[in-house]
Amino acid sequence: MSELVKEENRDNAPPIKEGLAAPVQQPLPLAFINGEALIKKPEDLFIPPDALEVILETFEGPLDLLLYLIRKQKFDITTLPIATVTKQYMEYVDTMMALKLELAAEYLLMAAILAEIKSRHLLPKRSDDNEEEDDPRAELIRRLKEYELVKQAAEDLDTQPRLERDIFNAHVEVSESVAPIRIEPDVSLAEIVLAFSAAMKRAEAFEHHTIEREALSTRERMSLILSMLNTSQYTPLERLFTVDEGKAGVVVSFLAILELVKEQLILCIQAGPYAKIHVKLGSHEEN
Amino acid sequence: MKRINTAQLKQLVEAAIFVAEKPISKQQLKETVLNEFTVADSTLSKVIKELKLDYQPRGIQLVEVASGYRFQSLDALSPWLSKLWQENAPKYSRAMLETLALIAYRQPITRGEIEQVRGVAVSSNIIKTLTERDWIKVVGHKEVPGRPALYATTKGFLDYFSMASLSDLPNVDTFESMAESIASDSPLKVLNEAPSE
């Protein structure tokens, strides 16, 4: 143990007014750091009372405060001068408590850990002690090193170029002709057949009359003929037949025309016997 | 006021137009990103002109709109860029399927006739959707009071279902007996339970 520190009366210790003002009992060096005696209190230990709340916010917990105390005095973490650090740490904690600042439990827990390490060091070593097993000082050093690493990582992360601060998204408007594409749902042929069947069954049950089922080719031809005709001009009948379809095609067209006449969708006229037949959209009733 | 060389000015103006959320005018550029530099109006105009030329062969273009300058995609690329905003249309309702089926099997047919069979009104939306999909079209008007439109299926409809003509539409009775025979293994009838509108 290289450090030698007089135990302080924690309850009566006045808050340190300024860095150079030596407390009453200060004849001994504060600490020996790597063999050198430290007599003066570090100046940064002066804490203006109104700054205490700020300090609580400045430090991210007891590890951060400890790191600050160690680094400020250029101590080496690996040789953690436990007595000095404990003393300074206690001064912070006591002052905060004296000012009745709400102190996070973690600070008090650390105080207890430091006190325990210090008391262990004051006790004579027993030869049969297996120090390696649970040396609280080694554990604290490990935690301090680990925390320091995380602190550094956080600082590095903060300097990493980031959106909104260092880099900005380059965005381009789409030209006006860009329109969202709608993907239409898939329909299967089976769905259509079943839908038709369902509709017809409902109609039959409802209306009690059967609905005739014509050959689809006839109905398709009816649609085709309708789209070829108009209401104002007559179209020669033969234009509705196509030669290359053969006899079957002629039959389908003929059936379609008869059906269209029956449904009063088209009008057929013939000027005289054997004259050409003309058709147009419309019904006889109107003419 | 600092000086800025033309190369740096060009980079800065370019980046500013790209990252600004709205079109940005020369005046706005001078009041924001350029506010600590001495930049002559003519220099700024020259730089913008150069940028316009730089992007001419590219997929995006620097254009001037009412409120300033902005980059926008090349008009000719729109058909493909549109695909970045694809959305799935909802599945067709039972009313939609029945309407389509009636037009397919009973064409040419009026809306009134479809309503007679279905026992309910056919919404204009259904007709509109089927027309927009190019599955149905108006082939004429029935010469009765009101001259209602006669609907038929299109070539697009035949193409979608890989049919050469409407006579390829399955015969309902045959289809049903086939469906029944396999109904025990595969629940085809579930299709009838499609949600209604």
Next chain:
Amino acid sequence: MKRINTAQLKQLVEAAIFVAEKPISKQQLKETVLNEFTVADSTLSKVIKELKLDYQPRGIQLVEVASGYRFQSLDALSPWLSKLWQENAPKYSRAMLETLALIAYRQPITRGEIEQVRGVAVSSNIIKTLTERDWIKVVGHKEVPGRPALYATTKGFLDYFSMASLSDLPNVDTFESMAESIASDSPLKVLNEAPSE
């Protein structure tokens, strides 16, 4: 499948990356704007590489981040570009940054483990804010009593900090080797004896 020449492909890819609202991956490009073209992976990579080079001297750069490619302004221009916004970029507290750093470097990690390293409680607000920013997410639960959530960083985190993968984290090698040496100095099981919440 249609063919597309390299010049057209380049224009289309360039415009698509620019107009997409988020970084876009090669896979997404192939599924959207390029879905009707036959484009070899090598051709697509080549075109992207060319675009990167084209933009190198410009005010914006084509970069690859975790979820794909995006164009972003040159880092060096930020002092001037930030003038385009009235508000300053949000600043994050040390508590938030340390928590985020621990999740980034040590993922997957529980809240208890973060608290052990930092020596203080992690406020629920920090976890909430990081989650809402889409920087961290729960990736599972540790099989210990209480089954605490295991946190990891998201692609959104990498995108925001302009990284393509976790290996781009600053000093990731140093951090890992140092963390190992700390762990080997003293047995890791000591961690278990640290004060619990």
